[in-house]
Amino acid sequence: MSAKLIDGKKVASELKEQIREDVDNWVNAGNRRPFLKVLQVGNDPASSTYIKAKTRVCKEVGIDTDTTHLPDTVSAKELKNVVTQFNNDDSIDGILVQLPLPSHLSSHDVIESIDHRKDVDGFHPMNVGRLTLDQPTFKSCTPAGIFELFKYYSIPTKGKHAVVVGASNIVGTPMSIMLSRENSSGKATTTICHKFTKDITAHTISADILVVAAGQPNLIKAEMVKEGAVVIDVGINRVADETSDKGYKLAGDCDFESLKDKVSWITPVPGGVGPMTVAMLMKNTLLAAKKSIYPD
Template identity: 80%
Template sequence: MSAKIIDGKKVAAITRDEVREDVEDWLEAGHRPPFLQVILVGNDPASNVYVGAKTRACKEVGIETDTRQLPDTVSAKELKKTIQYYNENSEVDGILVQLPLPSHLSSHDVIEAIDHRKDIDGFHPMNVGRLTVGQPSFRSCTPAGIFELFKYYSIPTKGKHAVVVGASDIVGRPISVMLSKEDAGGKATTTVCHKYTKDLTAHTISADILVVAAGQPNLIRGEMVKEGVVVIDVGINRVADETRKKGYSLVGDCHFESVKEKASWITPVPGGVGPMTVAMLMKNTLLAAKKSIYPE
């Protein structure tokens, strides 16, 4: 068996087209364009790239955006003051603070400072909590994007054994909740593995659906999965590669070549989950503008 490829670029393009059409309808109804405010602390090259990709995607679908760049020496008090300014600005629909932050700043405190009604990343404790108890909320963009992939490719989750490797607040925990809950569309039996899990293979080998978001290149190999498994590789890691002009290659948390020989479906890296994350950010921003989740 050789796995079918889950094309995240294709599905993300379809999602962006849908958002673009919805934005056009929103404008024709007499509303102002949705507005996303990005806050970037410092000058980290990777963060600059990610912010650039997000703001370009906004412009492509008709969402207006602005990036407020702050020095990496900014104090927690000053950063929260900036966030509060945008919380109170009725012209700002969504607020995105690009992570990671400098070490002297607490990402938990900063995320909690964002008005949960403008938290289009879906990271605020209010949104996480509401997701957990089945109430309307902004869903974290990467897990939401994974569910869009399931939907597009008609990959069933009901009654399946889903194993999530990685327990981060951004991906692992929310995707495990969504997979397990009936009202989120999952209806799967879910196991969450992390760095303290003993005998990881004993868990991954039983998975019908395997979501890997551990941030460790080639962690999962072919002998660790069963025939027919659906593999969602969220990892994106740089590994040295002298054959590449840049001197590195991007690989996932799965050893693609060995795992694809046993999987029924698999996401590539890059081009799998990553594009969906940005597309769902656009969708959440439009929902924030419409006040669809938290009506005024």
Template identity: 50%
Template sequence: MTILDGKKASSDIKDEIKIAVDAMKSKGEKVPHLAAVLVGDDGASLTYVGSKVRACERVGFESTLVHMPESTTEDELLKKINELNNDKNIDGYIVQLPLPRHIDSQKVLMAVDPNKDVDGFHPENFGKMALGMETFIAATPYGIIELLERNNVETQGKHAVVIGRSNIVGRPMSILLSRKGYPGDCTVTLAHSRTKDMAELTRNADIIVSALGVPKFLKADMVKDGVVVIDVGITRVPDQSHSRGYVITGDVDFENVSKKSSFITPVPGGVGPMTIAMLLKNTLLARENSMN
């Protein structure tokens, strides 16, 4: 069994990006600039945005945090989005989700300039991804593909089961695994909370990507020997025996499923670190595109 180490892979990617940024600096070129828009004070969002800012510092990017109060109106946020769209100093930016309930997230994401949409959420970028065109790919699916490739995980002709149909992970993941070429060429089943006989599907899967958000949902009796397991789930489970009062748990019963797996991602330390690394990679792409 091989652990798909997202921490190491993401560190390698950041080192590669830093080399590219250093080359830009040596030529006197402007370095990539990533902005993050955060509305409110959601604890998880604050932590995530903070890690993005630190990642930018490590690779030599410029970064800007636009922190707006919870009371920000939809119109005020859309005005800020328009400012970022027209700011030539900003190469790419993200709008941190979730947004407060009084703001229409879809309307906001639609307002983002597709050329600066380094999250890959805009319908234009999603459509290009589905057609196999070069574009910004949503960071989490992009990170999973990168993990498979860097670990030489065989995908051609394999049966992949993707659990979860969100537009951020499940749907793009199913498209990327089915596309022509490596890593891809899979026969893909997209399963979700309404799927019948889920265990029957997963027992026949060569590759399982679980993005359901249900702690330890995937059990050892639901997988076959030699399966490749990608755990995207990340849930805080109360646990008073830990100093924080909770533990981070994935969708997979790691202790038991790992015994039957050929490759498996841990939680934490698997897919999570890759998401930020691929966001940086998208930002580098945005900077390169703006130079052409």
């Protein structure tokens, strides 16, 4: 068996084009352009790179955006005061606080200070709670992007055994919730594994759908999955590569080379899940502007 490639870059491109058309229609109907406010604390190079990518896609789809930079010495009180100002600014539709934050700041406290109606990342407890209850909400962008891939490639989840490796609040936990929920088009029997799980292979080997977001390069090998499984690799890791000008290459959490001849579908790294995450952020920002989820 040779796996079919799940091309997230292609799907994200088509999705962004649809969002651009929706934004144009929204503006042509007399509304202002959706506005995404990004907040960065400090100057972490990786965070700056991610913000540049998000800003570029905002421009592509016609969403206005601006980034506020705060020093990494900012206090928790000062940071929350800035977020409160954004909450009270009616010209701002979506708020994104770029993670991670400096160690003296609590990401949980900062996220909770965001107005849940502007939480386009889908991290606020209100939105996570509504997701758990299968109610309309802003969905975490990476899991939502994965479901768009399932839809595009007609990969069924209903009645399947789905295994999620990694229990983060950003990917693993919301992914497991969505896989098990009817309104998320999941309806799968779902298992979630984490660093305390004993014998991960005992779980992954039975998965019809395997989603891996563990942050450990090449964790999942061919002998850990069954023939014909669907593999979604969320990981993006830098591994040493002397042949590269940068001295490293990007690798997923799955051993792509050993898996590609055993599974039915697989996402590459890069070019798989990553582009979908940013596209879904754009979709959430448009929904926030339209007040589709939380009407006034």
